[in-house]
Amino acid sequence: MMAARTVDPAKGPFAQPPRGRLQAQVALAGLTSWRVGGPADWLFQPADLDDLVDALRDHARHSPELPVTFLGLGSNVLVRDGGVDGLVIHLSGVLNERRRLDGNRLLLGAGLACAQAARFSAREGLVGAEFLAGIPGTVGGALQMNAGAWGGEIWPLVESVGTVNARGELHSRTPRDYVIGYRSVHGPEEEWFTGCVLQLTAGDADVGTRRIRELLRERSAKQPLGLPSCGSVFRNPEGDHAARLIEAAGLKGLRRGAAEISFKHANFITHDGTARAADIEWLLRHAQAEVQRQFGVQLEPEVRVLGRPVDGDDANEGTS
Known part of the structure; x- marks a missing residue:
């Protein structure tokens, strides 16, 4: 397994402390609707728009090599188990005018x-x-x-x-x-x-x-709203529905670890709260591969996959 990354607070993304909340090594699972994923190197929740502007200007001068990722309610992202490099800016509940x-x-x-x-x-x-x-x-x-x-x-x-x-x-x-x-x-x-x-x-x-x-x-x-998910995983291909294709491929109910292609709606991947991001990503890639193999249709994810896998995990390896 990959060792946890060590973040030096003295070498943060900003030269001057922002008015908002800045934290090192913050788990992102609780900030996404899938409830999985590793930590952000740095998590920043600005106090307001002016604070966001000042922070980005400071970052551009002080640590432009650190990548920046914006996060809202985290409903269309899969954060990998190794976490996210650089600075994650969390806007949910901030710019809410x-x-x-x-x-x-x-x-x-x-x-x-x-x-x-x-x-x-x-x-x-x-x-x-x-x-x-x-x-x-x-x-x-x-x-x-x-x-x-x-x-x-x-x-x-x-x-x-x-x-x-x-x-x-x-x-x-x-x-x-x-x-x-x-x-x-x-x-x-x-x-x-x-x-x-x-x-x-x-x-x-x-x-x-x-x-x-x-x-x-x-x-x-x-839709299976009572379980962690990202909503719809794939865009509907032209003239068809991703859920129909996944079901027709025989994938409804397929499990990997604690993650499952939902019986209720095949374009949802859910879990009981104990899945790893790697299990979810494996099901996502497997559904893509099977629909392509059986029907010649390339499913395009709606969800963004962010961050680092843990050493030894391979979302494309094998089948259940």
């Missing part, structure tokens, strides 16, 4: 949970964002992958976004600055979302609230 602007426009912070954004828009009598209630992540994460559910996606609603780059420079951008596709967004490198303005439609607050409840009931009936 929600405010109605003029007309039917909403300003939403990147650290705001999508479910909170959906409920806020409904209370404001605005419709079009109800689908966000079914996305188990933050607004920033939704922007990063053009998240969607029940036929809705976030980027068709976007009027503008705020970003910050690795040098701590703030930008305001429009959808024209990005190449946006199904579960994919490509834009300026080393920039991260700080928030967005959505353009919605006037409607009835009670109707929007009821619609959210209906969608959440449907989600609960079809």
Whole structure:
């Protein structure tokens, strides 16, 4: 097994202490919906946007060799058992502003949970964002992958976004600055979302609230929400569904250690709280390989795999 990395607090990512919370060697399992994974070398939760900007500027001058990873609710990431190099910036609950602007426009912070954004828009009598209630992540994460559910996606609603780059420079951008596709967004490198303005439609607050409840009931009936997971593991290939292909390949219920391809929904990998990240990644890679072998379809993960494996683990080795 790989030995735990030793982080010297005297050689941290910043020359000056930030106002937010900075910790060394913090386990990330509790900050992800899969509840697995090793530690971050450094975990930083900024106090606010100004603190984030100052910290990134300090990092760029003091320790630019340390990689930077942004983390929201951790619902679309698999953190490997060896942990994550460098600086992890945790935005969940920090940039969580929600405010109605003029007309039917909403300003939403990147650290705001999508479910909170959906409920806020409904209370404001605005419709079009109800689908966000079914996305188990933050607004920033939704922007990063053009998240969607029940036929809705976030980027068709976007009027503008705020970003910050690795040098701590703030930008305001429009959808024209990005190449946006199904579960994919490509834009300026080393920039991260700080928030967005959505353009919605006037409607009835009670109707929007009821619609959210209906969608959440449907989600609960079809998905294994009581167990740790990342939500959907794979994007749906054009004209098909990843869950159908995985089930047709005979993989429902396949286990590796404590991890399992869910009987309830084959595009979910769940566990009982005791799995290793390596077991989950093995099932992910195995499902890809079997669907490719049997049907000639390459499944593309929605989830990002981060960090270092533990020595001796091989997600692609063998089968159960």
